[in-house]
Amino acid sequence: MNMPPLLRDIEFAVDLSFVNAKGWILDLLSHIVPDWVVVFASIVISGVAILVLGPVIMMYLTLLERKLIGRIQNRYGPNRVGIWGLLQPIADGIKMFTKEDIVPVYADKVIHCLAPIVIVIPALMVFLVVPFGERMTAVNLNIGLLYFIAVSSITTIPIFMGSWGSRNKYSLLGGMRTAAQMISYEVPMTLSVVPVIMMSQSLSTNKIVLSQSGSYDMNWFIFTPWGIVGFIIFFLCAVAECNRPPFDLPEAESEIIAGFHTEYSGMKFALFYMAEYMNAFTLCGIAATLFLGGWQGPFLPSWIWFLGKTFVLICVMIWFRGTFPRFRVDQLMGFAWKFLLPLTLINILVAGLCHFISEKTGWIYSFIIFSISFWVLVRLNRPWMPEKRHYPLAN
Amino acid sequence: MTQVENRHPSETLEINFGPQHPSTHGVFRMQMLLDGEKICSLKPVLGYLHRNHEQIAENITYAASMAYTDRLDYLNAMTNNFAYAIAVEKLAGIEVPERAEYIRVIMAELARLVNHITVIGFLLNDMGAFFTPLLYAFREREKILDIFEEVSGSRMMCNYFRFGGVKRDLTTENLTAIMQIVRRFPAFLEEFEALLTKNEILCMRCQNVGILPANLAVNSSITGPVLRASGVNYDIRKVDGYSIYKRFDFRIPLGEKGDVYDRYFVRILEMRESLKILYQALNKIPQGEFLNKKTLPFLKMPRNFKPAVGEAYGRIESPKGELGFYLVSDGTPQPWRYHVRAPSLINLTVLEDICIGQKVADAIIILGSIDIVLGETDR
Amino acid sequence: MTSFIEEIRKELSERLPNIKLRLVRASILIENPKDLTQVVFYLKENPRFLLDYLSSITAVDYLDYLESVYHLYSMEKKQGPVVLRVRVSKTDTTIPSLIPIYHGAELQEREAYDTFGIIYEGHPNLKRLFMWDGFEGYPLRKDYEQEDSEILETADIEWLESKGIGITNEVKEKAKQMKMENKRAAAQKPEKPRN
Numbered sequence: 001m002n003m004p005p006l007l008r009d010i011e012f013a014v015d016l017s018f019v020n021a022k023g024w025i026l027d028l029l030s031h032i033v034p035d036w037v038v039v040f041a042s043i044v045i046s047g048v049a050i051l052v053l054g055p056v057i058m059m060y061l062t063l064l065e066r067k068l069i070g071r072i073q074n075r076y077g078p079n080r081v082g083i084w085g086l087l088q089p090i091a092d093g094i095k096m097f098t099k100e101d102i103v104p105v106y107a108d109k110v111i112h113c114l115a116p117i118v119i120v121i122p123a124l125m126v127f128l129v130v131p132f133g134e135r136m137t138a139v140n141l142n143i144g145l146l147y148f149i150a151v152s153s154i155t156t157i158p159i160f161m162g163s164w165g166s167r168n169k170y171s172l173l174g175g176m177r178t179a180a181q182m183i184s185y186e187v188p189m190t191l192s193v194v195p196v197i198m199m200s201q202s203l204s205t206n207k208i209v210l211s212q213s214g215s216y217d218m219n220w221f222i223f224t225p226w227g228i229v230g231f232i233i234f235f236l237c238a239v240a241e242c243n244r245p246p247f248d249l250p251e252a253e254s255e256i257i258a259g260f261h262t263e264y265s266g267m268k269f270a271l272f273y274m275a276e277y278m279n280a281f282t283l284c285g286i287a288a289t290l291f292l293g294g295w296q297g298p299f300l301p302s303w304i305w306f307l308g309k310t311f312v313l314i315c316v317m318i319w320f321r322g323t324f325p326r327f328r329v330d331q332l333m334g335f336a337w338k339f340l341l342p343l344t345l346i347n348i349l350v351a352g353l354c355h356f357i358s359e360k361t362g363w364i365y366s367f368i369i370f371s372i373s374f375w376v377l378v379r380l381n382r383p384w385m386p387e388k389r390h391y392p393l394a395n
Numbered sequence: 396m397t398q399v400e401n402r403h404p405s406e407t408l409e410i411n412f413g414p415q416h417p418s419t420h421g422v423f424r425m426q427m428l429l430d431g432e433k434i435c436s437l438k439p440v441l442g443y444l445h446r447n448h449e450q451i452a453e454n455i456t457y458a459a460s461m462a463y464t465d466r467l468d469y470l471n472a473m474t475n476n477f478a479y480a481i482a483v484e485k486l487a488g489i490e491v492p493e494r495a496e497y498i499r500v501i502m503a504e505l506a507r508l509v510n511h512i513t514v515i516g517f518l519l520n521d522m523g524a525f526f527t528p529l530l531y532a533f534r535e536r537e538k539i540l541d542i543f544e545e546v547s548g549s550r551m552m553c554n555y556f557r558f559g560g561v562k563r564d565l566t567t568e569n570l571t572a573i574m575q576i577v578r579r580f581p582a583f584l585e586e587f588e589a590l591l592t593k594n595e596i597l598c599m600r601c602q603n604v605g606i607l608p609a610n611l612a613v614n615s616s617i618t619g620p621v622l623r624a625s626g627v628n629y630d631i632r633k634v635d636g637y638s639i640y641k642r643f644d645f646r647i648p649l650g651e652k653g654d655v656y657d658r659y660f661v662r663i664l665e666m667r668e669s670l671k672i673l674y675q676a677l678n679k680i681p682q683g684e685f686l687n688k689k690t691l692p693f694l695k696m697p698r699n700f701k702p703a704v705g706e707a708y709g710r711i712e713s714p715k716g717e718l719g720f721y722l723v724s725d726g727t728p729q730p731w732r733y734h735v736r737a738p739s740l741i742n743l744t745v746l747e748d749i750c751i752g753q754k755v756a757d758a759i760i761i762l763g764s765i766d767i768v769l770g771e772t773d774r
Numbered sequence: 775m776t777s778f779i780e781e782i783r784k785e786l787s788e789r790l791p792n793i794k795l796r797l798v799r800a801s802i803l804i805e806n807p808k809d810l811t812q813v814v815f816y817l818k819e820n821p822r823f824l825l826d827y828l829s830s831i832t833a834v835d836y837l838d839y840l841e842s843v844y845h846l847y848s849m850e851k852k853q854g855p856v857v858l859r860v861r862v863s864k865t866d867t868t869i870p871s872l873i874p875i876y877h878g879a880e881l882q883e884r885e886a887y888d889t890f891g892i893i894y895e896g897h898p899n900l901k902r903l904f905m906w907d908g909f910e911g912y913p914l915r916k917d918y919e920q921e922d923s924e925i926l927e928t929a930d931i932e933w934l935e936s937k938g939i940g941i942t943n944e945v946k947e948k949a950k951q952m953k954m955e956n957k958r959a960a961a962q963k964p965e966k967p968r969n
Contacts, residue, residue, distance in 0.1 A: 069525070069527075073526060073527050075530065169408060170410070172408075173410075173429075173432075245523060246523070246596060248523065249756075322527050323524070323527060324594075324596055325519060325524040325594070325596050325597055325600065326523030326524075327596060328599075328600055328754060328756045328757070329432060329754065329756065331599055391651070391657075391660060392648075393646040393647065393648050
């Protein structure tokens, strides 16, 4: 990169500002306290940063969503509390804290009260392997991706716990739908990540990002044939995993009122809400890491690149919410099992093919293979394709 | 699949899509027996909004009932007024001047536009599109409601029609405002359609769902867009030719299959035909009186309005179906019997038949496409 | 319209001579309620009339008798209304149901039963539609006495006490007195009808 040395120094400093800040604090402590406390303090600082970052991100994500959806619907979002509604999440937080906590009489109290806790913990734990910047992964596991997939699949259980423990038929319907949906969409999500692992030859999120460096730091996986298809499949599965529209059957507001969180109020509902948005953020972050190059990018500091890419993906998710109606359960399952799953397997095949032949012929071959497979899958899923109708006008 | 079902019979889940529900268009209850996600049986339970409309009308004069008819189908009040006015005019033999007829047709077609937009918006809201099509539709509805307010003083409960004409004349400003709406509406319909008609998720959710065969529809006394989407050509505006509909040139869209998608699309096509009628009416409206002068004394002293002994059944094509009023008079200022033939109630006869075998999510959409309003159903 | 009704009446008296009909105010009155299904079936199947659309079923209370009024139209031939009437006395109020012929009669007959008390034989589900299931009385009849909601009867007091709500002794005494005199808690009807 041809930058004047002064700009490069400034960029370096900004890039590593958080790392340097942490190093400075630890340095200060090492003079005062023994060594093992310093190690302990390092873990605590990372943990505190995540614990503060998570809920703050979630709060401002809710505000962003409400304002964006408002603009899509030709109205302002919240703009009374603070300039541009910036204090709205704080007002929401106060509301959630002070609401009455209602527990149904016949509910299974243990499961009912445990469910929101069990759903928030994995949502927070996943933040540990997300690479926010160049040396800013909280815990640099070398099985980071496996850890991420495993921990984020725990989310199915507390949703089912919540729906079962509420002792409400609507919640039960919602819980069953959720369990089916989340388990179905785990499979294409995991399989669509396999080409990335193959190409970067590592499961650590940091190494995956590093393997996408190249010409001008823009050698992202999305610019490869298998990367595009893999990214689209992964993103759709991520939207389904977060229970966001158009895959939001579990909390289908107009059909089963609120699905699995019908009977929750107050702080417990706030925890469910928080878990959903934190899940959305982390899944977008991981999508950015795996396919869009993580924190790689020219000129700007790394964490700005990462946050920018994640922000774009979150805006796309919010855009989906404001535009599409939702799927029905059986159509949802059919989509996952009969369409996405074969496509992921073909994607792995194409990734292997592209590794062994040169780039240009790789594009041509993969284009041919993908179009044929797409056409075959569409024909096989024929019963659900839209038909053309003819409407006579009579006198 | 069938073998597994026979060997392991499962228990059915009885669930109430109860009176309080975001998508049942009012206080309406459906008792469903579910087997997994499939519906085994469905019984509608009504009466949560029963306000005894028919008995109230037996104690008050004919003119006073006009304000109560607004509250029947509260989304398009002008239509109810129209039907009641036609019924009383049949009973008492009152004639309506030309200009008043044109004004009535204009108001009725505007009400039809309002109703169809609202129905489509709520149908998509039930499907989960989270208010975006609904708010687009409401933007247009607001413009039409502004006109209703200028003309009659109230946005929804208009109370605008009188026996023998309308209450107040339309000024040239009102006419230009309506013409502006009519000119801008097709652009809005195209934007709406571009977002919705070819949308894959909508097609997947609506096509081949809730199919209503034509002979079942005719046998079950279904009317309105639901009937026409099943392919039966019956529109009371063409059959009876009440008011001055025979002078306008418009066609009736028919569907092929009778599923939810057909009902949705037939409503969009009907909106286009309504725009044609409005355009012709606005161009041809003559000058003249807006109220039959012979009925003026009755407006001041309603208790002098004593129609002859007899009965009358007046019906119109409301946006939901056939809305009819059956009046029996005994020579006193109050009617002896007043009955409303409500399309929303009668269109519910087939709800069970077309919902059995479908999934829960479909039942909500089918209910949304049949288009009920609880004010009419329960009266 | 009258000529259409005359035609129908002539045809019916030719084809179904056993059935007594009368013309009342441009509508056909069927003297014997049991003949209703036969007449309607004939009108529906006859290729000249093809009245396949039952528009509305109404019931009217003329102080001596109850009347059930049917409006039939033809969707095939786009022909005008044919109005049929059937009269029953207030004591014996059974009319054969039209459900085997027209499926659309279901909810309307339930409404007529609920508000007037006309019992339709052959209706698969003749329950109340608007009122709740335990309601007594038929509201739209002219001799229906509305209950006053302020005055309690003994049955109401028993129900309230079973739910744990205390009732004062004066109210209990009044209710006992009413029960001894065999009176119902009727509302005061206004002397003049309101405007």
